Amino acid sequence: MGKGKTKKPSDDTIAQNKRARFEYHLLDTFEAGLSLMGWEVKALRAGRVQLTDSFVVMTKGEAFLLGSQISPLDTVSTHYVVEKTRSRKLLLHKKELAKINQALTQKGQTCVCTALYWKGHLVKAKVAIAQGKKQHDKRDTEKQRDWQRDKARIVRENVKR
Numbered sequence: 001m002g003k004g005k006t007k008k009p010s011d012d013t014i015a016q017n018k019r020a021r022f023e024y025h026l027l028d029t030f031e032a033g034l035s036l037m038g039w040e041v042k043a044l045r046a047g048r049v050q051l052t053d054s055f056v057v058m059t060k061g062e063a064f065l066l067g068s069q070i071s072p073l074d075t076v077s078t079h080y081v082v083e084k085t086r087s088r089k090l091l092l093h094k095k096e097l098a099k100i101n102q103a104l105t106q107k108g109q110t111c112v113c114t115a116l117y118w119k120g121h122l123v124k125a126k127v128a129i130a131q132g133k134k135q136h137d138k139r140d141t142e143k144q145r146d147w148q149r150d151k152a153r154i155v156r157e158n159v160k161r
Helices: 018-023 038-045 092-103 134-158
Strands: 011-016 024-035 055-059 061-067 088-091 109-119 122-132
Touching: 011 024, 018 024, 018 109, 018 122, 018 134, 024 092, 024 109, 038 109, 055 092, 061 122, 092 109
Parallel strands: none
Antiparallel strands: 011 109, 024 088, 024 122, 055 061, 055 109, 061 088, 109 122
16 A cells, blocks of 8 residues: 655745644734754754644733744753744744734734744744634534545546546
């Protein structure tokens, strides 16, 4: 039996937060720079990052990414005090910060990080303003995903014949 092919993200993608698409309706997206330390960049190159519970908060007019975990490599110097889940500053324009701040003050809206990727030698974060889904919306999402999978299977079987 052959293994099913999985959709592999592009080479520039470091990590994706697939759970965010399931849990939230993504309303508006932004590209943000990320302020990182040297050991974090090396860990990102090795793919040692998790975005599952990450979210964005505003503090004194600045945006910070919380809840993302970057696991250090074994070769990190002993001079560093390594924090896996430290808050990392997001680099955004003032207009984008104002939009995010306005969204965070509204009821039912939040801001989540949906992906980390390379843009040249820089690490960028795709940040989205999101609104939580209700339980029935999540069931609809699962039903749509199952139907797309079944539809692709039917088409594939009919093409082979």
